[in-house]
Amino acid sequence: xxxxxxxxxxxxxxGSGTGSARRQLSDVRITQLFILPTIVxxxxxxxxxxxxxxxxxxxxxxxxxxxxxxxxxxxxYTRILSDAQFWExxxxxxxxxxxxxxxxxxxxxxxxxxxxxKFKGSxxxxxxxxxxxxxxxxxxxxxxxxxFNPSYGILNPLxxxxxxxxxxxxxxxxxxxxxxxxxVDVWMWSPFVMLLVLAGLSAIPxxxxxxxxxxxxxxxFQFRRITLPQVMPLLLIAVLFRTIEAFKQFDLxxxxxxxxxxxxxxxxxxxxxxLAFQDFNTGQSSALAYIVLxxxxxxxxxxxxxxxxxxxx
Amino acid sequence: MAATSQxxxxxxxxxxxxxxxxxxxxxxxxxxxxxxxxxxxxxVLIPVVWLGMTAFKSRPDAVASPPRVFFEPTIEGxxxxxxxxxxxxxxxxxxxxxxxxxxxxDQIVLERGQAIIGQxxxxxxxxxxxxxxxxxxxxxxxxxLLSAYAFSRFDVPxxxxxxxxxxxxxxxxxxxxxxxxxxxYREVGLHDTHFGMILLYTSFNLSFSVWxxxxxxxxxxxxxEEAALVDGYTRLQAFRKIVLPQAVTGIAATTVxxxxxxxxxxxxxxFLTSNVARxxxxxxxxxxxxxxxxxxxVAAGSLxxxxxxxxxxxxxxxxxxxxxTFGAIRKG
Numbered sequence: 001x002x003x004x005x006x007x008x009x010x011x012x013x014x015g016s017g018t019g020s021a022r023r024q025l026s027d028v029r030i031t032q033l034f035i036l037p038t039i040v041x042x043x044x045x046x047x048x049x050x051x052x053x054x055x056x057x058x059x060x061x062x063x064x065x066x067x068x069x070x071x072x073x074x075x076x077y078t079r080i081l082s083d084a085q086f087w088e089x090x091x092x093x094x095x096x097x098x099x100x101x102x103x104x105x106x107x108x109x110x111x112x113x114x115x116x117x118k119f120k121g122s123x124x125x126x127x128x129x130x131x132x133x134x135x136x137x138x139x140x141x142x143x144x145x146x147x148f149n150p151s152y153g154i155l156n157p158l159x160x161x162x163x164x165x166x167x168x169x170x171x172x173x174x175x176x177x178x179x180x181x182x183x184v185d186v187w188m189w190s191p192f193v194m195l196l197v198l199a200g201l202s203a204i205p206x207x208x209x210x211x212x213x214x215x216x217x218x219x220x221f222q223f224r225r226i227t228l229p230q231v232m233p234l235l236l237i238a239v240l241f242r243t244i245e246a247f248k249q250f251d252l253x254x255x256x257x258x259x260x261x262x263x264x265x266x267x268x269x270x271x272x273x274x275l276a277f278q279d280f281n282t283g284q285s286s287a288l289a290y291i292v293l294x295x296x297x298x299x300x301x302x303x304x305x306x307x308x309x310x311x312x313x
Numbered sequence: 314m315a316a317t318s319q320x321x322x323x324x325x326x327x328x329x330x331x332x333x334x335x336x337x338x339x340x341x342x343x344x345x346x347x348x349x350x351x352x353x354x355x356x357v358l359i360p361v362v363w364l365g366m367t368a369f370k371s372r373p374d375a376v377a378s379p380p381r382v383f384f385e386p387t388i389e390g391x392x393x394x395x396x397x398x399x400x401x402x403x404x405x406x407x408x409x410x411x412x413x414x415x416x417x418x419d420q421i422v423l424e425r426g427q428a429i430i431g432q433x434x435x436x437x438x439x440x441x442x443x444x445x446x447x448x449x450x451x452x453x454x455x456x457x458l459l460s461a462y463a464f465s466r467f468d469v470p471x472x473x474x475x476x477x478x479x480x481x482x483x484x485x486x487x488x489x490x491x492x493x494x495x496x497x498y499r500e501v502g503l504h505d506t507h508f509g510m511i512l513l514y515t516s517f518n519l520s521f522s523v524w525x526x527x528x529x530x531x532x533x534x535x536x537x538e539e540a541a542l543v544d545g546y547t548r549l550q551a552f553r554k555i556v557l558p559q560a561v562t563g564i565a566a567t568t569v570x571x572x573x574x575x576x577x578x579x580x581x582x583x584f585l586t587s588n589v590a591r592x593x594x595x596x597x598x599x600x601x602x603x604x605x606x607x608x609x610x611v612a613a614g615s616l617x618x619x620x621x622x623x624x625x626x627x628x629x630x631x632x633x634x635x636x637x638t639f640g641a642i643r644k645g
Contacts, residue, residue: 027467037456040477045516046482049493056493063496080507111353119347124355127630135627136577138594139615143364151378154363164378187357201632210429243409248486251579256596257545259345261392272488277584282492296484 021129064280069209076287086288087269090295093268096178096253097246100185104242105235107186108193115194116201130195134189136269136306141255145171148256174264177257182299184256189245193238201227240303247255268292361619371423375608389425390609392418393615394435398427435596435614442592444507446575449514454568456515457522462552464523465530466538468642474526482520487580495584507590513581518571525570527637529555529563565630569625584596593618601610 038273057076059069101102115126146300148170161167170180182242195222204226250269253259254305272292276285328544367375369386396418401409409415422429452568463469464476495504503509533556541551557564579594586592597614629636 027548031463031467031469033471034459035475038460038523039475041456041512041516041519042479042482045494045513046485046490049490049497050485053489054495056496063499107333114346114350114353117343117346119350121347122350123630124585125318125350127627128354129357130630130633131361133627134375134573134622135619136579136594137624138579139577139597139618142369142611142615143360146367147360147363147614152380152608153374154380157379158359160614162379187360195634216622250486250488255579269486269488271366273580276488276492276495282496287583289486289492291488292486296486298612300484 031142042082053286053289056300057290059283061283062280063187063282069283072283076284077291080284080288080291086268088263088270089266089271092266093249094263094266095265096181096185096249097243100182100189100243101239101246103182103186104190105239107190108238109197109231109235111190112197112201116198126194126198130191135188136195137188137252138255140188141185141252144180145256147306148180171257174261177261177265181253181256183250185246185249189242189253192242193235194232196238200231204230225244228257236306238302240300241301243299244296247292349504359624364619365614365616367608368616370609370612372607372609383414385419388418389421390607391617392421392614393428393607394613395433396422396429397431397433398422399430401426401428407463434591436592438591438593438596439617441507441590442576442594445510445514447590448507448511449518450465450568450571450576452511452515453518453522453571454526454564457519457526458564460523461526463529465527466535476524479520479523483517487578488584491581491584492583496572498585503587505586505591507606510586510590510592513585514575514578517581518574521573521574523569525567526560526563528635529560529566533559536549542567562632566629566636569629570632570636573622573625 017089038247058071058073060072060075061069062065084283113127115129123266129247147155150156150167150169150172151164153170155170156167170176208226208230209222212226217225248269249267250273253265253267253272254270257265259270268288269292271290272285279285354423366382366384368390368594369388370381371387371389374381374384375390400422405428406423406426409428409500415423417431458481469475498506498509503512535553537559538551541555542548546554568584578592579595581596582592586595593614597611626633
């Protein structure tokens with residue numbers, strides 16, 4: 001922040017310096033010219049569509065019907081919020097987000113502690129662990145489907161289930177499918193948490209630990225009083241990012257289970273997709289989209305508040 | 314952000330080695346940690362390795378139960394991925410076997426009683442992926458660079474709000490945005506066009522590239538430009554001749570991250586393309602053969618799709634942290 005203000009001062013100096021109001025004017029022009037395309041594009045591609053769909057969310061409308069939207073007020077919202085089915089999708093998404101992000105945090109933190117101090121080959125190991133999160137979720141879903149397959153997948157034999165008839169059918173059972181999704185999600189995104197925690201760890205000044213060991217503080221005390229509080233801001237950012245992504249979760253779960261078996265693993269984003277692009281119930285899907293948006297904004301705000309608190313304290 | 318700006322007095326006392334770090338126990342500890350880390354890495358990579366193996370399996374090997382670790386490698390999966398085939402009748406198979414002018418792919422397909430009748434869509438879809446990812450990356454980095462420079466160097470009114478607005482665009486779920494975009498595109502005839510997808514990916518990558526590039530440009534000392542301005546350069550000249558060369562690393566990293574994002578993107582491509590502009594990700598899961606899923610072909614397609622990303626991961630490992638947090642965190 002301090003850097004910004006000094007920069008501002010010096011650029012003003014520049015303008016008032018060697019006789020040109022012209023240059024300062026041109027700086028303003030350049031600023032406008034440079035920023036304008038970005039803002040225009042974002043407004044056209046994101047803001048306008050959002051306003052349009054806000055309007056549609058108050059109407060009865062289907063993109064495949066040839067009738068114009070009919071204003072129905074809050075009907076779409078009341079229908080969604082009073083439908084027990086939708087609450088189940090929300091509940092599932094929430095449960096998935098909490099369990100998955102929780103496990104990612106623990107596993108990611110553990111991984112970071114493991115590769116924290118350098119040993120021979122640790123840079124390459126760290127990079128290899130990071131590979132999963134760079135992959136396309138839909139492709140990841142495909143090859144995990146192959147791995148989970150009860151008859152020719154490799155997971156069951158690795159876990160010691162050799163008899164096909166008694167081995168678990170990972171994606172065919174509601175409860176197991178939930179855990180299958182969690183496994184893949186944790187596999188894919190724990191590295192992300194690890195990466196951020198590592199960044200936090202590398203910024204802890206060594207003298208804190210030295211002082212603590214002179215005082216003969218136990219490793220657990222050092223972890224709780226030095227490591228954890230110092231890493232907390234970055235850990236919270238990791239959790240914030242992952243939680244938002246979890247509430248948006250579509251491609252990984254859609255690719256793995258398609259929401260099934262039955263409705264067992266249907267996230268709210270998958271339901272939204274069905275409503276919009278399979279049932280073509282555009283009005284209602286817009287309303288649901290807005291509800292999802294509000295949830296995501298609420299969750300991010302909660303976290304940002306926690307984040308600011310952690311940073312101050 | 315906060316973590317990086319802290320002073321590190323520890324740095325100055327590093328000329329001495331701590332006595333408790335040279336003993337036997339710490340070394341054993343390190344060895345144990347290294348072994349655990351290697352084991353975990355192997356476990357993490359099993360799925361990817363298994364995918365790579367499956368890509369080179371024949372159909373019986375791919376669906377063997379129990380799964381086969383040792384097998385005779387074949388390029389059957391790749392042939393099936395890239396071709397369209399038809400089933401041959403008994404007499405035709407006998408007739409084909411007589412022929413001597415068959416190419417290797419023809420022979421592989423004949424083993425399964427089929428004949429190649431043409432190329433599959435996959436090649437075209439990969440090409441679409443390349444075109445759309447390439448063009449959208451170029452535009453998002455170009456416009457992103459301009460905005461990032463302006464935000465970094467000039468006094469923009471409402472700067473923090475604007476920057477937050479730009480970042481927040483990235484938080485919107487694809488499914489939410491795609492409904493109105495779908496309607497809008499249908500209205501103006503952009504549905505299932507390359508231009509429409511490029512426009513959409515550009516706008517989504519733009520928020521990311523502004524943030525990432527701003528971080529990189531912030532790090533270039535502004536004294537260089539100021540000196541150039543004193544020497545009579547105009548702002549634009551200073552930008553082109555001083556800032557651009559110094560921002561090359563940042564531009565390269567941003568380019569590759571934007572490429573990966575649009576290369577991997579699935580939801581928008583699924584909703585907003587059908588035939589003409591369809592990219593590879595939505596088509597990989599639908600590589601179905603006559604007798605159920607052709608796992609070797611799916612694996613081959615996935616492998617072809619993953620390899621560039623894995624290479625890039627290694628090339629970019631120093632900038633990975635910035636990339637995956639939209640430039641919000643700098644230390645790497």
